[in-house]
Amino acid sequence: MLPQGLSFASRFDHVTGSAIREIFKVLGRPNMISFAGGNPSMAALPDEQCGQIAKEVLESDGKRILQYGATEGYPPFLESLIAYLQGQFPFAVSKQTVLPITGSTSGMDLLCKALLNPGDTVLVESPTFLGNMQTLRLYEANLIPIESDDGGVRLDRLEEAAKQHHPKLFYVIPNFQNPSGRTLAAERRKAIAELAAKYHFLVIEDDPYRDLRYAGQHLPTIKEYDQEGYVAYMGSFSKIISPGLRVGYLAAQEDILRKCTIGKQGTDLHTPNLNQAIVDQFLRQGLLAPHIASVLPAYREKMEKMLQELSSFPKGTKFTRPEGGLFIFVEMPEGFNATKLFNTAVERGVAYVPGTFFYPEGGHDNTLRLNFSNSTLEQVVEGMAILRKLFQETLA
């Protein structure tokens, strides 16, 4: 109980903690097969490489790394990051428009800090990533869900909402979306940048999965269609090097980035230098591309195995067929309740995330999110067999 006379800030009135992180707690049980979470495969985490690199950077630049750093970033990393982004994307980047951050979550927090007043409207895909919905709710955003289809967010609904609600932000995950696994259609990307400029809202393009592509070609970013600064792009090394290092970046219009930097001074002062220095070496030594290439085949194989298992699920089971990323989204027939069934699934040794948590408007209890990256092929087969049986029984 809170000590007498103290009270929490009203921003917590509608936030109770991330459901997905509560779900994580059951995953520690022995022999649990987890299709919950969004963790990279353990095999994909370059522990030996990171150990060697950490030792080397602390030997060669240890004093600077261990000293206070600039909020703007560890200078060698900022330099190699800009070179890397220039090689990846046609949009312009400079020290004035790129900021290293302590994981994408902190980028979301800083953009909200820079731009949102309580009650401001934020458009989000429906469904969308629940972690960033929590961040938005902590800034007391008024979340308006925008319906999506197989090509991602629907443009007609987006424009309607922009007209009606005068949003400050639109939060979108363009590639292999979390939780849906869908990729935003190429032609919608340019249109979104145009709608942002027309209706004066900032697009937050959150793109952590981009490099985990198992089929097809890279599509243009929304940001490269942005002429005037209406698109902020968030990238992350969590899915392609390590989430535990907490290193990502934010690329945004200069004044917006400056405000985020000032916000960061009062939030965590700077992203730890050692972590930036490790990622710097991946970029500088050209280790990132071969590392990604080495992890993709196993991810692809697991996804295909999970899709194959889903094809023999009960009649009426629908699911997305992602071209990359970490997630498959499953929609069961109306009346099926994946939320209620979660505890039984866990009792039988399999965890997933009920889809309802990803819908800002709630409901959709017939949906669930499956992650394949953090299981072995054998666990995919075994876990899907358990779910298939459970779902069959439930529908019977």
Added chain:
Amino acid sequence: MLPQGLSFASRFDHVTGSAIREIFKVLGRPNMISFAGGNPSMAALPDEQCGQIAKEVLESDGKRILQYGATEGYPPFLESLIAYLQGQFPFAVSKQTVLPITGSTSGMDLLCKALLNPGDTVLVESPTFLGNMQTLRLYEANLIPIESDDGGVRLDRLEEAAKQHHPKLFYVIPNFQNPSGRTLAAERRKAIAELAAKYHFLVIEDDPYRDLRYAGQHLPTIKEYDQEGYVAYMGSFSKIISPGLRVGYLAAQEDILRKCTIGKQGTDLHTPNLNQAIVDQFLRQGLLAPHIASVLPAYREKMEKMLQELSSFPKGTKFTRPEGGLFIFVEMPEGFNATKLFNTAVERGVAYVPGTFFYPEGGHDNTLRLNFSNSTLEQVVEGMAILRKLFQETLA
């Protein structure tokens, strides 16, 4: 210029960026002697040790370190941190009341996030640490300065302000305060805990300098007099291992800590595991105490040298005589303007921080903060000679 139709959040209306970090930018000039900043000595940063430890922990527990971690902390660190705190302090600590954080700044941010609504009143020492004033201002706190004397914050003024303003928080640095170098008198500590319980405000006891004690004995914490949860204690490894690692901790009443943890989910998800693992080894292997013992003599010597140099400053120069920490605070005669003189000092090759930045109410232009830890003894002598001459000329 911000893209048309976008606007920043009103929390930035009175925040322009940390002055001290702007000042940092001139410090890069060649041959600049910097008495600004609050950096540990380069010699005190254990780069070789950290390099070895980083490699070892990534070898022994690399997969867990590189994977997503719990917001509640990297389990081995949480364990060793609790054991360490139990050895240091008489107040009770447990997994429910201690949270690893990404530097103390993030602890301040999380406590504000958990507790402050815009316009809430926060009592602060006058002068106080400008970084955390910025954090408080980003939460639109109404800052009320409380006058301090040689024994730290004045109790009569604190109680008056508590009665008059119904504050939500009181922010205090008990040991070798930033910027004053003063230590809060032992008998005031218990009284502050009692005032908090009587008037129902939360004390944020920010104690990063505690272990940098060059004379005298440790005094009790405010928190150990706290019976009901009215004191949150923030500790940091920035001054005693490395600020670049960004590892600190927050010890608070269970419900308050839980709310901070939920806030942290949406702010940076978790403090990077590698950084927690490195500090864990310092605690676990008993490396911290000998490391601190090895750095104290040089800090003490520099402080004594600076105090000695100050004793020959122009008549009317007053300064604090700290028992530890990183700062000496100087008060020049009325009419002297250390703020205006800053640029001239920099032109002559010496930087300090004008004291005005540390006063929530502004003014006090006749004061300045000097840091001795990040200069050599020779630089202390040389830099103080330059300042002495400049101040003599100015007063003449």
